Amino acid sequence: MSLRGWIGTPIVAFHLLVLPASPSSLSAQLASAGGATPAPATLAVSYDELFDALLQMAPAPGGVATVSNLTLQRDAGRFTLQGGNVYLLSPVGGRTVAAVFRGKGVFSFAPPTAVEKDRLKRFEKADSLESPFTELVLFFADGTLSELEGAATFGPGPVPGDLRGVVRESLKFLSEEDNRTFEPDLMSAFLNGERSPLFYAHIKRSGGGPLMFMLNPYELEGVQLQGKAVRRAWDRRSEVITQFPVRGTNPGASVRRERLRQADVRRYVIESELLPTATGELGFKASATLEIVSDTAVGPWVVFQLFEKLKVDSARWVGGDKATVARGKESPLLWVQLDRQIQPGEVRTLQIWYHGDLIDRIVDFFLIKSSAAWYPRSLEGRSLAKFDLSFTTGAKYLLASVGERVDSSASGRTVRTRWVTPGPIRNASFNLGLFEAHEVVEKDVPPVTVLISEEAHKKIGRAGQQRNMRERVGADVSKSLKFFQEVYGPAPVRRFFATEIPGLHGEAFPGMVHLSWATFQNTSQEGYDEVFRAHEVAHQWWGIGVDFASYHDQWLSEGFSEFSGLWYLQTVRGNNKQYFELLRRGKTSVMLRREEPGPISLGYRVTRTKDDDVNDYHTLIYQKGAWVIHMLRILALDMKTMNEDRFKAIMQDFYAEYQGRRARTEDFRRVVERHIKADMGWFFDQFVYGAQIPTYRVAHRTEAAGNGQYKVRLRVRQEDVPDNFLMYVPVTLDLGKDRVARFRVKVAGPLTEIELPPVPAEPKKVMFNDLEGVLAEVKVGGWE
Numbered sequence: 027m028s029l030r031g032w033i034g035t036p037i038v039a040f041h042l043l044v045l046p047a048s049p050s051s052l053s054a055q056l057a058s059a060g061g062a063t064p065a066p067a068t069l070a071v072s073y074d075e076l077f078d079a080l081l082q083m084a085p086a087p088g089g090v091a092t093v094s095n096l097t098l099q100r101d102a103g104r105f106t107l108q109g110g111n112v113y114l115l116s117p118v119g120g121r122t123v124a125a126v127f128r129g130k131g132v133f134s135f136a137p138p139t140a141v142e143k144d145r146l147k148r149f150e151k152a153d154s155l156e157s158p159f160t161e162l163v164l165f166f167a168d169g170t171l172s173e174l175e176g177a178a179t180f181g182p183g184p185v186p187g188d189l190r191g192v193v194r195e196s197l198k199f200l201s202e203e204d205n206r207t208f209e210p211d212l213m214s215a216f217l218n219g220e221r222s223p224l225f226y227a228h229i230k231r232s233g234g235g236p237l238m239f240m241l242n243p244y245e246l247e248g249v250q251l252q253g254k255a256v257r258r259a260w261d262r263r264s265e266v267i268t269q270f271p272v273r274g275t276n277p278g279a280s281v282r283r284e285r286l287r288q289a290d291v292r293r294y295v296i297e298s299e300l301l302p303t304a305t306g307e308l309g310f311k312a313s314a315t316l317e318i319v320s321d322t323a324v325g326p327w328v329v330f331q332l333f334e335k336l337k338v339d340s341a342r343w344v345g346g347d348k349a350t351v352a353r354g355k356e357s358p359l360l361w362v363q364l365d366r367q368i369q370p371g372e373v374r375t376l377q378i379w380y381h382g383d384l385i386d387r388i389v390d391f392f393l394i395k396s397s398a399a400w401y402p403r404s405l406e407g408r409s410l411a412k413f414d415l416s417f418t419t420g421a422k423y424l425l426a427s428v429g430e431r432v433d434s435s436a437s438g439r440t441v442r443t444r445w446v447t448p449g450p451i452r453n454a455s456f457n458l459g460l461f462e463a464h465e466v467v468e469k470d471v472p473p474v475t476v477l478i479s480e481e482a483h484k485k486i487g488r489a490g491q492q493r494n495m496r497e498r499v500g501a502d503v504s505k506s507l508k509f510f511q512e513v514y515g516p517a518p519v520r521r522f523f524a525t526e527i528p529g530l531h532g533e534a535f536p537g538m539v540h541l542s543w544a545t546f547q548n549t550s551q552e553g554y555d556e557v558f559r560a561h562e563v564a565h566q567w568w569g570i571g572v573d574f575a576s577y578h579d580q581w582l583s584e585g586f587s588e589f590s591g592l593w594y595l596q597t598v599r600g601n602n603k604q605y606f607e608l609l610r611r612g613k614t615s616v617m618l619r620r621e622e623p624g625p626i627s628l629g630y631r632v633t634r635t636k637d638d639d640v641n642d643y644h645t646l647i648y649q650k651g652a653w654v655i656h657m658l659r660i661l662a663l664d665m666k667t668m669n670e671d672r673f674k675a676i677m678q679d680f681y682a683e684y685q686g687r688r689a690r691t692e693d694f695r696r697v698v699e700r701h702i703k704a705d706m707g708w709f710f711d712q713f714v715y716g717a718q719i720p721t722y723r724v725a726h727r728t729e730a731a732g733n734g735q736y737k738v739r740l741r742v743r744q745e746d747v748p749d750n751f752l753m754y755v756p757v758t759l760d761l762g763k764d765r766v767a768r769f770r771v772k773v774a775g776p777l778t779e780i781e782l783p784p785v786p787a788e789p790k791k792v793m794f795n796d797l798e799g800v801l802a803e804v805k806v807g808g809w810e
């Protein structure tokens with residue numbers, strides 16, 4: 027995804043995406059994580075009964091105990107109940123799953139890695155916590171109850187009247203009453219009667235806001251600490267202070283997903299109807315057949331995401347039995363009760379009928395309000411599936427979707443088209459409108475169809491509408507496809523659609539991009555639109571062709587695509603000046619955030635929920651991500667000949683090796699090292715896993731060296747980075763008469779003195795950090 031013009035706009039529409047890890051490694055992972063062991067029997071309670079019981083939980087009069095110096099250790103978190111009372115909460119589904127403590131206690135917590143320590147420091151001003159608390163609410167599917175019962179004697183006792191309010195306060199972070207939604211992993215454990223290491227604590231600190239600690243065996247990074255900025259505990263875009271793998275389960279390279287246990291859908295057959303309603307809007311109704319699978323035993327209750335405005339009408343198992351589904355009004359979650367747990371290798375086929383307010387009409391455009399949750403998808407949302415999609419709509423609309431269009435048939439005033447993906451993909455989408463189709467056919471490039479509504483543009487009627495909008499956009503799409511084929515490898519698609527949407531963003535799907543109407547309306551003078559269009563096209567290679575393993579690696583999609591857009595602008599559009607100008611603008615954004623840096627490897631976690639006008643996600647993952655690739659490009663450049671073959675070989679090799687797979691930053695590093703023939707750990711440590719940006723204070727002086735030769739000496743003071751920071755910096759000497767001498771110098775540590783080899787003329791200019799070789803601030807001063 028990309029935002030046109032780099033304006034502050036919402037980040038990724040939803041948390042994207044996952045290749046199942048090999049079964050053996052995943053089960054090993056689960057075994058070592060103390061994976062859940064579900065209870066065999068299905069509970070006799072319904073979703074609604076359980077939800078109500080959870081929300082009405084209150085201290086039970088018969089379950090009060092006095093405790094002193096009781097310690098609960100949960101991975102990196104330790105709860106010391108120094109003295110006070112523990113009150114068990116009323117049972118849910120027949121078992122005790124929660125308790126509240128009031129008294130004196132301390133929460134101790136220390137993240138295991140430097141990055142996460144640094145993260146904690148940024149939020150809490152300390153790299154470990156020793157926080158006194160007065161109240162603690164615990165929810166658990168683990169052995170907490172036994173631990174409590176082993177340490178204290180529970181019996182009848184007085185319950186303070188305000189304790190119920192304490193429990194309610196903690197439930198606010200876990201549930202939404204209006205749409206009857208509860209944190210899905212806790213809900214799943216309670217609905218399924220599961221015992222697992224799942225543990226959640228709401229900590230009311232003596233000073234400062236509440237903290238939420240979770241030990242979650244469903245997540246690869248199962249230890250999580252959230253702060254008060256959290257709105258919903260399950261919202262992955264919430265501000266997680268720190269998260270990391272459960273101790274002793276450091277994910278091996280084979281696990282390339284973020285969630286460990288979930289129901290997935292391996293194949294969809296969806297029949298959609300998009301027909302006008304009486305009010306002129308476009309109605310949406312669908313029947314979807316889902317082949318539900320899982321690579322670990324889950325259920326019988328399993329959860330999916332579905333766009334909140336869609337209402338489920340009914341659901342049946344293949345064969346005709348009615349299926350039990352649960353979904354609160356406008357909940358983003360859809361719960362399905364299987365007949366029994368689903369085991370690896372098993373398939374359940376569910377057919378579900380649903381409809382709702384998916385599409386808004388804006389002038390003559392149609393806004394599809396959820397580009398990828400318009401069908402039920404796994405909780406992580408990144409699973410791969412095959413799709414067989416049919417759409418019936420009015421004959422006057424043109425529609426594009428993913429995969430191959432295998433059929434199109436008209437019947438009266440409607441047309442039904444069918445689209446089938448040849449292999450599994452991550453996200454399926456479609457777009458339709460009162461479009462005209464503009465075909466672009468270029469040699470050796472998949473044919474491109476631009477779907478555009480010139481009528482809508484006329485109705486908007488704004489000044490400055492460019493001429494030949496379809497040709498201009500179509501040319502960038504086709505030419506960038508061609509360019510990326512040349513530099514990265516063959517396009518993974520046979521034909522390509524570029525469709526217009528009434529938003530200000532772009533989004534990429536296999537064989538299709540959605541592009542903002544604004545990029546059709548006008549093409550900016552600064553090159554933003556060429557970059558924007560090519561960025562979306564580049565996702566066919568980066569993000570779709572080569573997927574990313576986890577959120578830590580998302581820059582391999584967005585940073586790579588952003589760089590690709592710039593490279594296209596420079597190389598195909600021939601605009602060298604704009605390439606560097608746009609890079610420098612990206613640097614300005616990065617520099618504005620220099621005081622509060624976050625490494626690229628934090629992915630979406632750099633987003634700050636409290637500060638909407640600062641889009642750190644875009645600044646770091648897109649713009650700094652593009653800079654990292656640019657720096658590699660300059661590092662790989664042959665300074666004598668300016669030949670770029672080595673850089674191209676890196677990109678081609680990476681694409682060839684990881685196409686159809688999920689890559690980590692470390693995979694890319696190995697490919698880079700293969701071509702650079704040196705350890706590049708320092709480079710990735712500094713620019714991807716680290717966030718420091720150097721300042722170079724540079725002085726130089728030229729001396730005659732006899733025989734008409736000149737020598738340049740450089741003195742570089744390096745600041746704002748650790749002493750071991752190093753980089754190879756391009757230095758260009760302008761020798762006049764269109765002659766230049768180019769060098770690459772190693773700058774490492776606080777002070778570097780360099781003597782360049784003699785040159786045959788007195789340099790007219792010394793350009794330190796030429797070609798923007800390093801993301802750095804350069805200050806040139808006099809020789810002392």
Ligand SMILES: [Zn+2]
Pocket residue numbers: 027028561562565583584587
């Ligand atoms: Zn993008």
